[in-house]
Amino acid sequence: MNAQRFLHTIDGISTWFGKAAAWLIIGLMALVCAEVFKRYILNMPTAWIFDASNMLYGTLFMLAGAYTLAQNGHVRGDFLYSSMPPRRQALLDLVLYIVFFLPGIAALVYAGWDYASISYRINEHSNVTADGPPVWQFKFMIPLAGALLLLQGAAEIARCIMCLQTGVWPSRLKDVSEIDVVEEQLAHSEHVDEEARRAAIEHAQNIEESARQRGMGGDLQR
Numbered sequence: 001m002n003a004q005r006f007l008h009t010i011d012g013i014s015t016w017f018g019k020a021a022a023w024l025i026i027g028l029m030a031l032v033c034a035e036v037f038k039r040y041i042l043n044m045p046t047a048w049i050f051d052a053s054n055m056l057y058g059t060l061f062m063l064a065g066a067y068t069l070a071q072n073g074h075v076r077g078d079f080l081y082s083s084m085p086p087r088r089q090a091l092l093d094l095v096l097y098i099v100f101f102l103p104g105i106a107a108l109v110y111a112g113w114d115y116a117s118i119s120y121r122i123n124e125h126s127n128v129t130a131d132g133p134p135v136w137q138f139k140f141m142i143p144l145a146g147a148l149l150l151l152q153g154a155a156e157i158a159r160c161i162m163c164l165q166t167g168v169w170p171s172r173l174k175d176v177s178e179i180d181v182v183e184e185q186l187a188h189s190e191h192v193d194e195e196a197r198r199a200a201i202e203h204a205q206n207i208e209e210s211a212r213q214r215g216m217g218g219d220l221q222r
Helices: 002-022 024-040 049-070 086-121 141-166 179-187 194-212 216-221
Strands: none
Touching: 002 024, 002 049, 002 141, 024 049, 049 141, 086 141
Protein backbone atom coordinates (compact mmCIF):
# COMPACT_ATOMS: atom_id res chain seq x y z
CA MET A 1 0.00 0.00 0.00
CA ASN A 2 2.85 2.41 0.85
CA ALA A 3 4.56 1.66 -2.46
CA GLN A 4 1.32 2.23 -4.34
CA ARG A 5 0.80 5.53 -2.52
CA PHE A 6 4.35 6.55 -3.48
CA LEU A 7 3.64 5.83 -7.14
CA HIS A 8 0.33 7.69 -7.13
CA THR A 9 1.93 10.68 -5.36
CA ILE A 10 4.50 11.04 -8.13
CA ASP A 11 1.79 10.47 -10.75
CA GLY A 12 -0.19 13.24 -9.07
CA ILE A 13 2.74 15.68 -9.24
CA SER A 14 3.27 15.00 -12.95
CA THR A 15 -0.47 15.28 -13.58
CA TRP A 16 -0.69 18.61 -11.74
CA PHE A 17 2.10 20.15 -13.81
CA GLY A 18 0.67 18.72 -17.03
CA LYS A 19 -2.81 20.09 -16.34
CA ALA A 20 -1.43 23.45 -15.21
CA ALA A 21 0.56 23.72 -18.45
CA ALA A 22 -2.57 22.81 -20.45
CA TRP A 23 -4.05 26.20 -19.54
CA LEU A 24 -1.41 27.78 -21.73
CA ILE A 25 -3.48 26.61 -24.69
CA ILE A 26 -6.07 29.25 -23.79
CA GLY A 27 -3.41 31.96 -23.64
CA LEU A 28 -1.93 30.78 -26.93
CA MET A 29 -5.34 30.77 -28.62
CA ALA A 30 -6.15 34.27 -27.31
CA LEU A 31 -2.76 35.53 -28.43
CA VAL A 32 -3.12 34.18 -31.96
CA CYS A 33 -6.71 35.43 -32.30
CA ALA A 34 -5.71 38.91 -31.13
CA GLU A 35 -2.81 38.96 -33.55
CA VAL A 36 -5.00 37.88 -36.47
CA PHE A 37 -7.43 40.70 -35.65
CA LYS A 38 -4.65 43.27 -35.35
CA ARG A 39 -2.81 42.12 -38.45
CA TYR A 40 -5.71 41.74 -40.88
CA ILE A 41 -8.35 44.12 -39.48
CA LEU A 42 -6.32 46.93 -37.95
CA ASN A 43 -3.20 46.45 -40.08
CA MET A 44 -1.07 46.63 -36.90
CA PRO A 45 0.99 43.42 -36.70
CA THR A 46 2.87 42.64 -33.49
CA ALA A 47 6.60 42.02 -33.82
CA TRP A 48 6.99 39.66 -30.85
CA ILE A 49 3.99 37.41 -31.51
CA PHE A 50 6.12 34.66 -33.05
CA ASP A 51 8.42 34.51 -30.00
CA ALA A 52 5.54 34.59 -27.53
CA SER A 53 3.62 31.80 -29.26
CA ASN A 54 6.75 29.66 -29.47
CA MET A 55 7.42 30.09 -25.75
CA LEU A 56 3.84 29.27 -24.76
CA TYR A 57 3.67 26.18 -26.92
CA GLY A 58 7.19 25.09 -26.01
CA THR A 59 6.44 25.36 -22.30
CA LEU A 60 3.27 23.30 -22.74
CA PHE A 61 5.11 20.68 -24.76
CA MET A 62 7.94 20.29 -22.27
CA LEU A 63 5.89 20.28 -19.06
CA ALA A 64 3.43 17.76 -20.49
CA GLY A 65 6.18 15.17 -20.96
CA ALA A 66 6.10 13.82 -17.40
CA TYR A 67 2.29 13.82 -17.40
CA THR A 68 2.26 11.79 -20.62
CA LEU A 69 4.73 9.34 -19.11
CA ALA A 70 2.58 9.04 -15.99
CA GLN A 71 -0.41 8.13 -18.19
CA ASN A 72 1.69 5.70 -20.28
CA GLY A 73 0.83 7.83 -23.29
CA HIS A 74 4.13 8.06 -25.13
CA VAL A 75 4.36 6.37 -28.52
CA ARG A 76 5.44 2.76 -28.23
CA GLY A 77 6.25 0.23 -30.95
CA ASP A 78 4.41 -2.57 -29.16
CA PHE A 79 3.95 -5.18 -31.88
CA LEU A 80 6.19 -7.56 -29.90
CA TYR A 81 5.98 -5.81 -26.54
CA SER A 82 2.23 -6.34 -26.12
CA SER A 83 2.59 -10.10 -26.57
CA MET A 84 5.15 -10.40 -23.75
CA PRO A 85 4.17 -11.46 -20.23
CA PRO A 86 4.31 -8.64 -17.64
CA ARG A 87 7.62 -9.70 -16.10
CA ARG A 88 9.36 -9.67 -19.47
CA GLN A 89 7.83 -6.28 -20.25
CA ALA A 90 9.06 -4.98 -16.90
CA LEU A 91 12.58 -6.33 -17.46
CA LEU A 92 12.78 -4.74 -20.91
CA ASP A 93 11.47 -1.42 -19.60
CA LEU A 94 13.86 -1.48 -16.65
CA VAL A 95 16.88 -2.01 -18.88
CA LEU A 96 15.81 0.76 -21.26
CA TYR A 97 15.13 3.19 -18.39
CA ILE A 98 18.55 2.58 -16.84
CA VAL A 99 20.59 2.48 -20.05
CA PHE A 100 18.91 5.23 -22.07
CA PHE A 101 16.29 7.20 -20.14
CA LEU A 102 18.18 8.11 -16.96
CA PRO A 103 21.47 9.18 -18.61
CA GLY A 104 19.69 11.13 -21.35
CA ILE A 105 17.31 13.02 -19.05
CA ALA A 106 20.06 13.65 -16.48
CA ALA A 107 22.16 15.19 -19.25
CA LEU A 108 19.16 17.30 -20.27
CA VAL A 109 18.79 18.65 -16.73
CA TYR A 110 22.52 19.36 -16.36
CA ALA A 111 22.98 21.02 -19.73
CA GLY A 112 19.60 22.77 -19.56
CA TRP A 113 20.38 24.37 -16.20
CA ASP A 114 23.70 25.68 -17.48
CA TYR A 115 22.00 26.90 -20.66
CA ALA A 116 19.27 28.71 -18.73
CA SER A 117 21.65 30.17 -16.14
CA ILE A 118 23.83 31.77 -18.78
CA SER A 119 20.75 33.15 -20.49
CA TYR A 120 19.60 34.69 -17.19
CA ARG A 121 22.98 36.22 -16.40
CA ILE A 122 23.22 37.98 -19.74
CA ASN A 123 19.49 38.86 -19.74
CA GLU A 124 19.13 37.18 -23.13
CA HIS A 125 16.46 38.42 -25.51
CA SER A 126 15.15 36.85 -28.68
CA ASN A 127 16.99 37.85 -31.84
CA VAL A 128 14.14 36.91 -34.16
CA THR A 129 12.96 40.52 -34.11
CA ALA A 130 14.78 43.79 -33.47
CA ASP A 131 13.20 44.23 -30.04
CA GLY A 132 12.56 40.63 -29.06
CA PRO A 133 11.21 39.61 -25.63
CA PRO A 134 13.41 38.02 -22.93
CA VAL A 135 13.82 34.27 -23.31
CA TRP A 136 15.70 33.21 -20.17
CA GLN A 137 12.47 32.33 -18.33
CA PHE A 138 11.53 30.04 -21.20
CA LYS A 139 14.90 28.31 -21.11
CA PHE A 140 14.43 27.48 -17.43
CA MET A 141 11.58 25.23 -18.53
CA ILE A 142 14.19 22.83 -19.94
CA PRO A 143 15.74 21.74 -16.59
CA LEU A 144 12.31 21.88 -14.92
CA ALA A 145 10.82 19.54 -17.52
CA GLY A 146 13.86 17.27 -17.18
CA ALA A 147 13.52 17.16 -13.38
CA LEU A 148 9.84 16.22 -13.67
CA LEU A 149 10.74 13.47 -16.12
CA LEU A 150 13.41 12.14 -13.75
CA LEU A 151 10.90 12.09 -10.92
CA GLN A 152 8.32 10.27 -13.02
CA GLY A 153 11.06 7.99 -14.32
CA ALA A 154 11.80 6.95 -10.74
CA ALA A 155 8.15 5.94 -10.38
CA GLU A 156 8.30 3.97 -13.64
CA ILE A 157 11.45 2.15 -12.50
CA ALA A 158 9.70 1.31 -9.22
CA ARG A 159 6.75 -0.02 -11.23
CA CYS A 160 9.09 -2.27 -13.20
CA ILE A 161 10.66 -3.65 -10.01
CA MET A 162 7.26 -4.27 -8.44
CA CYS A 163 6.05 -6.02 -11.58
CA LEU A 164 9.16 -8.25 -11.59
CA GLN A 165 8.32 -9.23 -8.02
CA THR A 166 4.57 -9.77 -8.39
CA GLY A 167 4.05 -10.46 -12.10
CA VAL A 168 1.37 -7.73 -12.26
CA TRP A 169 1.73 -4.11 -13.29
CA PRO A 170 0.90 -1.68 -10.45
CA SER A 171 -2.05 0.60 -11.06
CA ARG A 172 -1.72 4.15 -12.35
CA LEU A 173 -3.40 7.31 -11.15
CA LYS A 174 -6.42 7.47 -13.43
CA ASP A 175 -7.29 10.60 -15.34
CA VAL A 176 -9.89 11.70 -17.86
CA SER A 177 -9.71 9.97 -21.22
CA GLU A 178 -11.58 9.34 -24.41
CA ILE A 179 -13.90 6.90 -22.64
CA ASP A 180 -15.88 9.95 -21.48
CA VAL A 181 -16.58 10.83 -25.10
CA VAL A 182 -17.77 7.29 -25.82
CA GLU A 183 -20.10 7.31 -22.82
CA GLU A 184 -21.54 10.70 -23.70
CA GLN A 185 -22.21 9.71 -27.29
CA LEU A 186 -23.89 6.47 -26.24
CA ALA A 187 -25.94 8.21 -23.54
CA HIS A 188 -27.47 10.57 -26.10
CA SER A 189 -28.05 7.95 -28.78
CA GLU A 190 -31.68 7.07 -29.44
CA HIS A 191 -30.83 4.11 -31.63
CA VAL A 192 -28.96 1.96 -29.08
CA ASP A 193 -30.86 -0.04 -26.48
CA GLU A 194 -29.79 -0.07 -22.84
CA GLU A 195 -28.13 -3.48 -22.97
CA ALA A 196 -26.05 -2.59 -26.05
CA ARG A 197 -25.11 0.72 -24.45
CA ARG A 198 -23.81 -0.97 -21.29
CA ALA A 199 -21.92 -3.54 -23.34
CA ALA A 200 -20.27 -0.86 -25.48
CA ILE A 201 -19.23 1.17 -22.43
CA GLU A 202 -17.81 -1.91 -20.72
CA HIS A 203 -15.92 -2.85 -23.87
CA ALA A 204 -14.44 0.66 -24.15
CA GLN A 205 -13.41 0.58 -20.49
CA ASN A 206 -11.68 -2.75 -21.00
CA ILE A 207 -9.75 -1.35 -23.96
CA GLU A 208 -8.65 1.64 -21.91
CA GLU A 209 -7.60 -0.52 -18.98
CA SER A 210 -5.61 -2.79 -21.28
CA ALA A 211 -3.72 0.18 -22.66
CA ARG A 212 -2.95 1.41 -19.16
CA GLN A 213 -1.58 -1.93 -18.04
CA ARG A 214 1.11 -2.02 -20.72
CA GLY A 215 -0.41 -4.24 -23.36
CA MET A 216 -2.36 -7.41 -23.79
CA GLY A 217 0.33 -9.61 -22.26
CA GLY A 218 -0.25 -8.28 -18.77
CA ASP A 219 -4.00 -8.58 -19.08
CA LEU A 220 -3.88 -12.17 -20.29
CA GLN A 221 -1.81 -13.24 -17.31
CA ARG A 222 -4.13 -11.48 -14.87
